[in-house]
Amino acid sequence: GDSVTQMEGPVTLSEEAFLTINCTYTATGYPSLFWYVQYPGEGLQLLLKATKADDKGSNKGFEATYRKETTSFHLEKGSVQVSDSAVYFCALGITGANNLFFGTGTRLTVIP
């Protein structure tokens, strides 16, 4: 079935460190891939997305490239800030289907 496997956390980094959160997927169709972020006390927000192979989604300094050959959509940021502390969810949406399949989430804490 369709699913997402996400790097387990928690992840703790110092400010300005490089971030990678791994995400791999299994899909029977042609998925769109998403990263959602949940800041403390807030709802899920779309961070970035990619709808086809080799697309790169980017937002707020975060990037992720849709790699069909490795079925991956890893999230990266070159220099994290304290304000990036949140829970990050990788998600998969199947074209023609309805719902999103979410990973278990990765909690990131950035310390000054």
Add this chain to the structure above:
Amino acid sequence: EAGVAQSPRYKIIEKRQSVAFWCNPISGHATLYWYQQILGQGPKLLIQFQNNGVVDDSQLPKDRFSAERLKGVDSTLKIQPAKLEDSAVYLCASSFGQAGETQYFGPGTRLLVL
């Protein structure tokens, strides 16, 4: 533009009691979703509406959960009777259409069943 609204934000009930959650989607969004997010897990879809019709309720425990969207705008999710394992955050989301479009989430309702 106003986001997805949900109420209440928090609810504590005893097992076997009933509870209802309300959601108002973004204006003009035809598709509405209810997700359940258990602590330490990702959100799991319970039910999806397209306007006032149910598109997918395959993961909804229909013996105790029900949901409606009578006028194709706001929606109510009900649990009756509640069990301990229903303790979770209930998220409402909406999108303009479906099929992979961006979903916009509300702040969620945190339910604790004692």
